[in-house]
Amino acid sequence: MNKLSFFFPFLLLLLWSCADNKTNSAKVALDEALPQKTEQNNIIENKLEKKTKTIFPAFLDLNFVMGKFEPNNREDFVKIDIAYADQEGRYMQNDAYDSFKKMHAAAKKDGISLTIKSAARNFTYQKGIWERKWTGATLLEGKENAAIAYKNYTERAIAILKYSSMPGSSRHHWGTDIDLNAFTNSYFESGQGKKEFDWLEANASKYGYCRPYTKLGTDRSSGYQEEKWHWSFRPISDYCTQFAQEKIENEMFTGFLGSEVAKQINIKENYILGISSGCKH
């Protein structure tokens, strides 16, 4: 061993201890320069912290965000006129409806017809959709029996989650989200469907509407497959998303077949929050 390689570790140690002393003394100087924390300072800090916390509108609570209510019993929901929907008895949130009507009129002027094919769906309704797919009573995308194709519950849930939400996690619970005109992406890719889609992409934001389920990939990394028919009224749904982000836990998804895999799949992060940047607060 030559002399240099023998002394090298000691040299390193010496350099390190000098550097450490320097940072320590700099830290002491900084601490002295800062005002010392007093009880008064703590009170001010606590007040500031409270102020920056999200203040949610009064109508928001866990039961609402998870769809545990009857739309016809809510004062802030309204029955959609048949002129705007494919069938009677659909409901949506007041403000979302008012804005939709304006968008509908503007679209009509441009030769575009918009029809609501689904709007508010509560937990019970969503449970029906989910469980029919879970048991195979409804085939996935019209062709696959999930109960036969997927014996493993996690795999079965993920297959259903391509297009359907677990009860309690759907944006349709909020009355802010609507499905327009058709339920296939291909409809919106040519002819009249493409004209409708292009019109919405260019104009919906003027009426507060955004499209949460854009193509999976660069815009969002997790969640449902693309849905060119699903639109969301941001002025209200932003609050709902934020409320869900702060208050919902995966353990809260219970009361339907397959709910036990919600945590493993991380429904909250991957699906509720798996939305386009255009629909994020």
Ligand SMILES: [Zn+2]
């Ligand atoms: Zn939808």
